[in-house]
Amino acid sequence: MSVDLNTLKTAGPTITALTKPFWDAAAEGRLTIQHCEDCGKAVFYPRPICPHCWSGRLVWKDASGRGRLKSFSEVHKPGHPGWLPAAPYVVGLVELAEGPTILSFILPGTRPLQVGAMLRLAPIAIGGRVLPAFKPVEPEQRRS
Ligand SMILES: [Zn+2]
Known part of the structure; x- marks a missing residue:
């Protein structure tokens, strides 16, 4: 992926009162x-x-x-034409350490991606906004 993701002309999120804290x-x-606060569990996506x-x-x-990579797909034909310059790119299901699963953009690491890979948050500017993305934890980072 050689394109600057921040230059993509992609549709932005629909921000509601419920989701505003997430996007902020x-x-x-x-x-x-x-x-x-009652059962102690983590919740995602935002709900009332x-x-x-x-x-x-x-x-x-x-x-x-x-997080941990539960599944992923390499996208060659994006659903929105704004993503075409970035293709192929990877989206994946990330099981957060807190429990919930989040669909996210997965940034490339130094090795081929595998289900079960340990990931860490790697926010990135895409289409003029910063979005949560994830990238593989490299082997030398696991010990720290
Ligand atoms: Zn609860």
């Missing part, structure tokens, strides 16, 4: 997810009530940024 944090390079216990007492907390 993303713009600052953070990944924030909801946590339930906890999907585990139906409590309405959800609070936002920054995620650790650690």
Whole structure:
């Protein structure tokens, strides 16, 4: 991938009152997810009530940024033409250390990507906005 992702003409997110904290944090390079104050579980995507216990007492907390790749796909024909200059690129399902799974852009590492790979948050400017993305943890980084 040699294109500057920030120059892509891609559609932006639809920001609602419910999702605004997520996008505000993303713009600052953070990944924030909801946590339930009653059952303690992490929640993603943003919701008005906890999907585990139906409590309405959800609070936002920054995620650790650690995750594991559950599945991925290399996209050669994007669903939106704005992504064409970046193709092929990888999107994947990332199981966050906190529990929930997030669909994310996966940045290339030095080795071929494998299911089960350890990932870390790597925010990146795409289409004029900073979005949460992930990249593989390189072997020499795992010891630290
Ligand atoms: Zn709950």
